[in-house]
Amino acid sequence: MNYLDNILFAILLFFGFGYFYNSVRKIRRNIKLGIEVDRYDNPKARWTNMAMIALGQSKMVKKPIAGILHIIVYVGFIIINIELLEIIIDGLFGTHRIFAFLGTTYDVLIASFEILAGLVLIAVFAFWSRRNVIKLKRFVSSDLKGxxxxxxxxxxxxxxxxxxxxLLMNASDLHLQNVPGGFSHYIPVGVFPISQFIEPIFNGLSNELVMVLYEVFWWFHIAGILIFMNYLYFSKHLHILLAFPNTYFANLHPQGQFDNLESVTKEVKLMMDPNVDPFAAAPVDENATVSKFGASDIQDLNWVQLLNAYTCTECGRCTSACPANITGKKLSPRKIMMDTRDRMEEVGRNIDANKGVFVPDNKSLLNDYITPEELWACTSCNACVEECPVNISPLSIIMDMRRYLVMEQSAAPMPVNAMMTNIENNGAPWQYNQQDRLNWKNEN
Structure with a gap:
């Protein structure tokens, strides 16, 4: 590489990482639109969660075939990009295989990278076949389109x-290494278990042409990595990065344990306190903000729920396990997460267009994205939470939106309203007088 190449490479890196940094800032800004919630307790359990689930892929292997293939792609992609460090140094300083001085260690690394690259290609073909040939149901569902x-x-x-x-970059490099008497700076280094079988395609070409091809492969490889890195912002594969914080900040409470609204808890305690005059006017705090029961838009959700939405892999495991979806109901937990993310992005664009301030757009997550029919189809069984490979909880969003429908709009379905009326009047979900509740024992 000459100095001009070094400068062009530095510019490419600057714009590639600069755009990525700007995308990360937007994601962070959008997530912080959510309500603050404390998820910093019990760090030991949280680190264990992250190590086992995000790093160890423990929930992925519940489906062994998909899990193993995913681990190959995951490990291969992460480890192979260790060579990105060498490419960056070579590109900035005009060196060639700067880590070659590591000797045997370098040989082992290059050989490992190549084997993993080959396995990744096999795994990717299998994933493509599952989506486009076998057409697994969760990849062709109506909620996954466009x-x-x-x-x-x-x-x-x-x-x-x-x-x-x-692999082509390595194969062309290997070809130039094997030129009798040596060629330029392509000294014999590295072990190439895969690209050695590709190298013969360069036989018959001039050394100068092969060197040009090597440069082309090198440039397109690093450009492809930078493009892929910036594509993540627009893709479900953002989970490559966010799976780690998402599993760390996941809810540690037992599944099925719901949080109580502090305002409601306080009200009930006051009602049950014999020392409180029920007819006395409550003191007015002029600085207090009026609390909203439940959630109708993303600003009403907490920041972990918004992080969940960005982390969703759209794998459909949640939807395929959802009993409501299986029985033909409209609910899809995957769609709940995708809709939340889409609304969050829409709000983010609104803020960008209005110089950092959100201007009400007469739209909301509820109704414009997620319908009450979807919310009330949920059985709150936690199957979606259990199945998610990165500890996302669609159920928490569903329950918060249900709270809004019930407590803010009194818009529960008729059977639910009837049940709540019976509990209020009779102390039980059934429409029986309290005095008659034990009559069953007198029946033969």
């Missing part, structure tokens, strides 16, 4: 191109 459906394939194509360029 961009989300195509995005899964785009990612697979990205990975094929990046891994193929990596």
């Amino acid at each position: 961009w989300p459906k195509n995005d899964g394939n785009y990612i697979l194509y990205f990975e094929v191109v990046i891994m193929t360029l990596f």
